Amino acid sequence: MEFILIFISAVLVNNIVLAKFLGVCPFLGVSKKVETSFGMGMAVTFVMTLASLISYVVYNMILAPLEIEYLSTIAFILVIASLVQLVEMVIQKTSPSLYQALGVYLPLITTNCAVLGIALINMNKGIQTDGAFGLLHSVVNGFGTAVGFTLAIVLLAGIREHIEFSPIPKYFKGYPIVLITAGLMAIAFLGFAGMIK
């Protein structure tokens, strides 16, 4: 039950993009087509879940015992960068077309603040709850957050595909209408606030 709550909270209530406003760059950049945005979502899911796992291990096994917690940001970035490199290799090998479509946004997952954000959020939750927010909690939270990211980006991509064929005023064409759409989506997701305490 606890994990289900964490998961739903991460996907809907505290949606990383639409409620916490992290990871907006790929959210706007790779949301032109549903297919590529879903691929991006999968890549982010993989990186985020593993990053939650490994950063938890790194923090609790290495940084905390040695009392060098202040290095957490650097260590997490190291973890994330290596993971992204790995994902890049795997995607290039298994799906060259997805690799082409994601383009520069794939290495940019490294600097996706959502991934680093979730590692730091997990760490803070662990400190606040005095260690009760454990390894599984972190991984579920990371996975849920990534699913939330995928949900948001796929929804936006779906809307954008329809916007392409809509008669919109000249001055709203391109990114202005996308920003407005993203803002409306954020307001819609505000409806989930307070669902889980």
Place this chain on the structure above:
Amino acid sequence: MDVTSIVYSALSIGGLGLVFGIGLGVAAKVFEVKVDPLIPIVRDALPGANCGACGFAGCDAYAKAVVEEGAAVTSCPVGGADLVVELSKIMGVESIEMAKHVAYVKCQGTCDTAKEKYIYNGIYDCKNAAFLQGKGSKGCEFGCLGYGTCVKACEFNAIDIIDGIAVINDNCVACGQCVLECPKDLIEIIPEDKKVRVACASQDKGKPVKENCSTGCIACKLCEKACEFDAIKVEKNIARIDYEKCTECNACVLKCPTKAIIDYRQA
């Protein structure tokens, strides 16, 4: 301040880096994608316009086709002759001379010379206009509508609409995008150094041409008789120049009663 904390932090971060580095090294071997080292070199030599004029999906696809499938190095019109020389050097094949080509709009029915059948108020686009009764508002069914569908298709800013017709300027690289877009099939890719061109595409007989446009080809065949080199032929009521035979002697230009053949060296 304790020295051990410095050592610990350096060791732990360094150790982490080492472990991840080794992991990535192993992964790089496992997930290795073999790429022919020539492909990035060819790709860098290409203009990178991704216009698709070569017949491939873009510069990346063309580079791959050149290296792996032995596609012709002459397919890229954007790079022109320089690129052919460079590519043949990279690929080690004999360099082939390639004449520069340009797109050419075979119509000079401007607002002054050509009549309109009706006033068109629809979507400002040739393809839409050409769907309507009489294939657009222009009196001549074959003439340039001037709504700039080719301008939108051109990635090189090489087409202007002047006086109601499309005119190609010096930016043209003969990528052929406009040729595909023009609903009237008015644009043709021709050798750039051939300056004597027929500026009409009307396949109507003389009378309707005269009624609609003061500079259309009326298929009178005077040019055919004037040409000593058998280079100009009237077929389907329109004069056509065989650019391989044309010596640009201007005999046809002088004879043409409607000035439908133009010598662009003088214009």
